[in-house]
Amino acid sequence: MISVKSFTVMLSKSAPLMLVLAADVFGIAVLTAILGNSNHAALAAFNLIAVFFITGSAAIAGVVRGIALEVAPFKEDHASARLLISDGRWLSLVVGATASCCMLALPALSTGINVDQAVINELGFMPVVSAAGLLLQGLAGGGQASLLALDRSQDVAWSGIADTLIVLSLGPLLILGLGPVPAMGPTGAVAALVGASLASMIVANWRLVKVVGKTGMRKPRWGYVVEMAKLGLPISANALMKLGAFAVVAATVSTIGVVPAAAYAIVLSLSSFITLPATAVGQFAGPDLARQAKSENYRTFRTNSRQAQILMVVLTVLASLLMIATPISGVYTSDTSVQDTLRGSLVVFAVAALFEGLRVMPNYELTLMKRKALTTLIFGIGYGLLTAYMVSPMPKSLMSVGVAVLVVNLGVYVAQFYAAAHAVKQLTKVSAPLR
Template sequence: MRSGILRAAVPLFLSMVTTTLGTLVVTSVLGRHATVTLAAFAVMSAVLNPASAAVVGALRGLAPFVAPYKDAPAAAVPILRDARWLTLLVGTAGALAVLCVPMLARATGAPAEVVAELGPLPWLLALYLLVFASGGGANTVLVALGHSRQVLWSSLAATTAMIGCTVALVPPFGLAGVGVAWLLSGVAGVAVSNLCLRRALGTRVGQARPRIKEIVRLGRVSIPLAGTVLIKFGGLGVVTFAASATGTRDVAAHAVLSTLTGFIMLFSISVAQASVPEVARAADVTQARRANRTAALLALAGTAIAAAVLLGFGDSALMLFSDDPSVRERAVALLPLMLLASTADGAQAVQGIGLTALKRSGASLIYFAAGYGVMVAVAAPVAAAWGLAGLWWLMAVTNGVLVVLQGTGFHRHSARVGAVSVGA
């Protein structure tokens, strides 16, 4: 089981790394184009990132419904048709949120030149979200059916389109060029992933009349998962605002540490996603818990390797993110604490995604609302009293609490595995 999860996790990890590199290239090109362009993109990202994450979360909720059909994939087609209706609804909601960015920017006091710089970008990115959602979670389905290697091809296609179009279009067109690059990237990724899915199924998915009852059943898993992602992004945003009150160099160090956390989490998320089919297909409680335990151990091992590399290179690694010695000094001092918080975050993510595999993402939503609710409430006082170190201790403790809550929840809900039918 361990080798199976690891084999499935590696292409997912490479896919996430590829996507991350594409995003870094976009940021770099924009930063060299004009400061106001980068500022406008940052304003857009404040809404685009959680909206995209919510759509991704909703798509990942399909995995436990599809995983039992690994040996007869064509039988899952009716579920995939229902899923397309659900994902289009979520994508439409995300697109509407993106279209509201100029209004939100003006309401929050963003400079007029930054708002004007947005131009057609909100419309282009709204179309991107609709295109992405129209794919119906093809990559999630490929992973659930045991074809995780195919996910890498769609990621490569999307990232190649993103980088190529960004480099070619941003110098003459600015943010409009980014919007076109993002849209074409979405089209390329969805086209390749759905081509791979058609080959895996042996038939085309197509579309059918919506089956409301079945769509609601999918939504009971997908929508809470999307809500959990929104809570996490929102909570981390509040922590960033709290960090901004501690000083310019402190918030810069916080940004560096947060970026490193994102990289460290990639492997944990990959392993957690790879374990979903194993948990969803488990015949009894022992198999489900073994798959979850294996994923947790692999995630911890990956985090330990990343931690060893970061601690070994220390200041040298941080020079990639900042040329300010004071910022690097603050980040290096907090590096062990960041690694503690990241380790706990990776562990709780495995348990939370395990709950999704059991179709109990609603429980994970409740745990996150409780844990992050407290964190959000005390973030500002903690920052005022203990500075940036206090905030990272707060995140470490919050993630530790979530490990306990999500782990306990998985143990409780996994006790029902084998006592219910596959389609329940």
């Protein structure tokens, strides 16, 4: 039964993670604003790197979520949880190394698709720094996700504090320079992001050791690694299809011109505030749903999932309205041409971000109910069509790109929502006790 008390509990327990994500998004927003008020080409280059970096991070995060969902049922059995986390690190390391190699290929890819030369010139050492960050993420093996799986959301907040402090201190220093520290521009922004990510991972794994003891990288138990891969790789593949498509979107916008590319970088930063509540609630609810799915308690699974979805809708709609109603975009740049371009497409991208956030929970449900092939098919069709439009010779503007993203996000959400609702209904009937 859905109650106000259950909503309050879910909101209070997901609040620490929400603050962590908010701090992370705020840090990137500060870096974007500094670059946006100095150099449009630098901002566009930073956005291009950031989109590909986030895509690689999402691939690692997808695998890590699979590890966390395997760890979740062992909330009270720390010895078993410790072994599973160690096994999972091998899987995340492989994915991190692959993402790192892809990042190093970005300059050649940018040249091949005719990204504006001014943007390419600003890439500098950013791909190398970002590749190192992705490799470190893979090696860390998802301390935050494991803490959430063990219902230690308050411990996650410490890693968020470390992340924010590093971004806010190193970011301005490395971008603008001070004293003996030279101004590094967008390379400094990426270095600050990687440094913050490293600090966050160190703190999260330190807190994890406090909970379950040393995990390290023991000799892998390949049977368990394969089981984690079966759960985590589809999540990772879905994230790659979606964010891979958005990486193509970022590259395509960079071919339109420096001003649209700068405006798109600001749109992405603002959109992150909209998807943030849904991501936090989804990551908190996921391990709990995993425990219920493992015990085949689908009635409770359905009730808790509905609670999470309702909370997501309320928080995400409020975030969307806040983004549209406030003149916050002016903080990012004083350039009127960028502001005019941004103003025309902001509402479209805000609604697109709304549906992107809402599809988090149906995606979790389908994965936990072993409907991974179905959700992969939905992602493949939706984001495959978006990619096809982006690489087509049709003329494009930032507005047309925004409309395409909105249509695809809406279609993917509706398809996943109805597929998950149908699957839950079927499993609830099967698992219902005989009368």
